[in-house]
Amino acid sequence: GQQLNQSPQSMxxxxxxxxxxxxxxxxxxxxxxxxxxxxxxxxVLLIALYKAGELTSNGRLTAQFGITRKDSFLNIxxxxxxxxxxxxxxxxxxxxxxxxxxxxxxxxxILTVHP
Amino acid sequence: EPEVTQTPSHQVTQMGQEVILRCVPIxxxxxxxxxxxxxxxxxxxxxxxxxxxxxxxxxIFDDQFSVxxxxxxxxxxxxxxxxxxxxxxxxxxxxxxxxxxxxxFGAGTRLSVL
Numbered sequence: 001g002q003q004l005n006q007s008p009q010s011m012x013x014x015x016x017x018x019x020x021x022x023x024x025x026x027x028x029x030x031x032x033x034x035x036x037x038x039x040x041x042x043x044v045l046l047i048a049l050y051k052a053g054e055l056t057s058n059g060r061l062t063a064q065f066g067i068t069r070k071d072s073f074l075n076i077x078x079x080x081x082x083x084x085x086x087x088x089x090x091x092x093x094x095x096x097x098x099x100x101x102x103x104x105x106x107x108x109x110i111l112t113v114h115p
Numbered sequence: 116e117p118e119v120t121q122t123p124s125h126q127v128t129q130m131g132q133e134v135i136l137r138c139v140p141i142x143x144x145x146x147x148x149x150x151x152x153x154x155x156x157x158x159x160x161x162x163x164x165x166x167x168x169x170x171x172x173x174x175i176f177d178d179q180f181s182v183x184x185x186x187x188x189x190x191x192x193x194x195x196x197x198x199x200x201x202x203x204x205x206x207x208x209x210x211x212x213x214x215x216x217x218x219x220f221g222a223g224t225r226l227s228v229l
Contacts, residue, residue, distance in 0.1 A: 033216070048217055
């Protein structure tokens with residue numbers, strides 16, 4: 001099946017620093033989604049990307065859909081303590097119209113922000 | 116804001132027992148999903164459900180698993196005879212037709228098989 005490689009696995013940063021994480025795939029996705037998961041909670045959508053090359057922001061978060069459709073990155077600017085959590089990329093491929101929305105998730109990036 | 120609701124939040128069961136995990140998707144959504152996350156690992160797709168039938172399932176979703184939408188609001192995942200390796204967080208998700216490809220997740224049910 002399709003695999004997503006997400007890096008880095010974890011990051012320990014100081015409050016105020018910028019953060020960057022990315023996902024790469026061996027195959028094409030038509031949609032990239034970035035989710036955040038906090039302890040004991042389900043994934044919460046941060047940003048959705050639908051077109052190759054698309055760059056989308058949500059507050060201090062910016063994500064891009066790679067032009068090859070095989071990668072995506074997420075940047076967080078001026079991190080704050082509440083940014084702590086696990087960030088997951090997820091890809092969706094509706095090639096052939098047979099997929100009803102199965103998401104393939106990356107392994108996650110654990111973000112720790114020191115005040 | 117509408118949300119996906121899952122019950123119970125934590126289920127403890129003995130190996131070999133049947134469990135039913137319950138989900139109430141967002142009310143006007145038509146596509147429903149179950150995912151699993153083993154502790155410390157990534158979220159994995161189990162099954163998608165649309166128009167009262169399974170539309171796609173993964174290799175994980177074997178004969179021990181079944182899904183049902185019994186009454187038009189609940190969406191359930193049944194594991195007939197639980198194994199130790201079924202211990203995980205189980206997430207329900209739902210999707211409407213307006214917001215493109217966006218799945219909204221519940222808070223999950225932690226299943227502990229002893």
